[in-house]
Amino acid sequence: MPWDDLSAQRFPAFDKELDGISKQTMEDHFKLYEGYAKKTNECRKRLNDFDYAQIEGNQVFSDLRAVSVDYTFALLGFKNHETYFGHLGGAGGEPTGRFAELMEEEYKGGLANWSQAVRKATSAARGWVMVGYDLNDGSIFNYIMDSQNLWAVYNMVPVLAIDVYEHAYARDFGASADGRKQYVEAFFRNVDWEHVNRQLMQAEGARQGAAQAGLEPKREQAGAR
Amino acid sequence: MPWDDLSAQRFPAFDKELDGISKQTMEDHFKLYEGYAKKTNECRKRLNDFDYAQIEGNQVFSDLRAVSVDYTFALLGFKNHETYFGHLGGAGGEPTGRFAELMEEEYKGGLANWSQAVRKATSAARGWVMVGYDLNDGSIFNYIMDSQNLWAVYNMVPVLAIDVYEHAYARDFGASADGRKQYVEAFFRNVDWEHVNRQLMQAEGARQGAAQAGLEPKREQAGAR
Amino acid sequence: MPWDDLSAQRFPAFDKELDGISKQTMEDHFKLYEGYAKKTNECRKRLNDFDYAQIEGNQVFSDLRAVSVDYTFALLGFKNHETYFGHLGGAGGEPTGRFAELMEEEYKGGLANWSQAVRKATSAARGWVMVGYDLNDGSIFNYIMDSQNLWAVYNMVPVLAIDVYEHAYARDFGASADGRKQYVEAFFRNVDWEHVNRQLMQAEGARQGAAQAGLEPKREQAGAR
């Protein structure tokens, strides 16, 4: 069980002038991120303090299930924003490096098609779009998330995270479908593709590390996938 | 985007006599797992065939969001069952090896406390309990999932997966809270701890692989976590 | 706030021989329904005992939100099963009376089309199919629910409730897609259409009662709908 306390940090993006995303939005956004850290820590403490010999486990309602479920909302609220703030503050423009290369390989229609697909995904999500690297097969995919924790998947490492909660754009662009589209373009003007590529390298490193960790699971040995 | 077709495979557990889990339950269960593979492939095909220049992205309702969201239900339905069937068919008993060691380190009260905690979690979940390894901090946690895809998290590699959907136990033990408890004990009599340990080694290998993949993300450099 | 304690009752269906649905399934099912009553009462007590001047309201995690959210799971778990058990134990066959009449009017293709549509809905839901009467416009609709409380709507009175959780059919028919289909046919062999029609009369009575209750809301006055 994770014991360490998380704390929000001031990513470099908070000290920069972003193109189209205001300081006020960033400061309000920071408060939400601080709230996720605080609640993650509170949930961890509760989960740590339970007396598991005595506590009720009940799938309709029980403190154990309540804390366990919303712990994932808090934790992903924290992790989502770490990824988001981490790759803001860059020069934007077209994807570069390994990310561009992988998209060109992976997507039918290549990078240009991905570029359209991810924008459509940002209009179709209610919370986040996560471009995630799959540790099982090395594929990359635009995941739609409807809240901090709805429709995440495991064995996945996010390399690009676009917050489309209304808090990310309502003040600067208006809480409408058009406002969101303008915000997404602003996001892409400020993204740091080098940071994205570092995350992708880590994801690929994770997959290689797993492969070298001794015996593969039976399925992969059989080459059946 | 992942193009490859998934297919259900006959894990060794299907050829064994399990203690308390009937052949009939396993065969019905296999059909569900086949269904997830089939639907994952169908969703991938749809997502691949969309014309992203033309398709509507809409967060209230759109084909793109519908397929993207339930794709994760299908995909995790497949992956969950691969993990589950993969570690059935063993000799059960107490956890051994690295898994036992990590639990002893991680849990207040050690392995004995985890053993109680995971059982309470199986009563508190509506779908699955996933014992997952966190790629960020190397912690291990009993995640509660309410369906194939509700409350999954990313940057997590599952090492132990207990299906508590009613299909896993209703026929053999009755679809009641007590029936579920009896089934969970049966699960633990049949788990293959060596397989669990192989998965944990892969998870730890993934974390090491990520760490060696060059520059760490800025946050980790700052040692702020 | 609702203070009264709910209690499970032995509906007449529990004393009958149902066609295809076993006594054992019904008894296991009764235990789940009892559990929902018990948890509804517990949640009500907690909600009643909170000190609202002091309690934390927090949307990430707070006891208030946890109890409030899963209260609806418990309450609808109770109400869903009251409707379900209430209309079991009948002679089945084709819909009759006002229900048949309304379906004939409401559905393109009439009752025969509804009969196909509701069966497809039972294969497409993860928890329940609710045939519900809308208090706003008097329409009737096959609602899909994915759990006891996912995708319910308000201003709706259910007149027919088909439980498609696996607990309703796994023991008797197997937890597969085909098993579910066989169960749904069994459900229709045991439904009491007179009971369904009583519920529909109450729903229509509710709509008329609302209309007679004095001033209409502004929108309806304007006839804009």
Add this chain to the structure above:
Amino acid sequence: MPWDDLSAQRFPAFDKELDGISKQTMEDHFKLYEGYAKKTNECRKRLNDFDYAQIEGNQVFSDLRAVSVDYTFALLGFKNHETYFGHLGGAGGEPTGRFAELMEEEYKGGLANWSQAVRKATSAARGWVMVGYDLNDGSIFNYIMDSQNLWAVYNMVPVLAIDVYEHAYARDFGASADGRKQYVEAFFRNVDWEHVNRQLMQAEGARQGAAQAGLEPKREQAGAR
């Protein structure tokens, strides 16, 4: 099945100067409400056009389930906002009339306690707080909803609806926990309690209408509740 097309209307609140809620927020909000009407109509058309003899019903993914599920998001998105806009534009202040009377009876601690409880609920919800009247027992309750359709219940008529999506307050007060609290106070300065009371009268009328509609369901006859 409901065939009629819904259309957004300009409620009186759009022509008034609200205290603290800006015209710009109201206009952006109107666009969202229009979007829900449009998508409700689109989903109804799709559901009407399906060939139910041929269409696949599948609980993992199928067009039928996708449209049916997100139809409730669209429909409640529409209905929620009709209630919300409908009771904006009033003089605010303390609750009056039947609503005040019922709260005084229903809540331990009376209206003053409800007033604190509903404010805490607005901080604990991720989407809406619905003060709803229960058609079964005449109770009134602060329901928490996490999106347009998450955790709605049936047999419930809403009498007061507070939108706490970020679109309701981010522009005027900032998308923070404090901003939300300021907005909720602004909401209460603008609520029309007469409108709320009309809705409550309709809800009570609906309950009476159901009671007069002939035979009660068996349970209520037995007085077992």
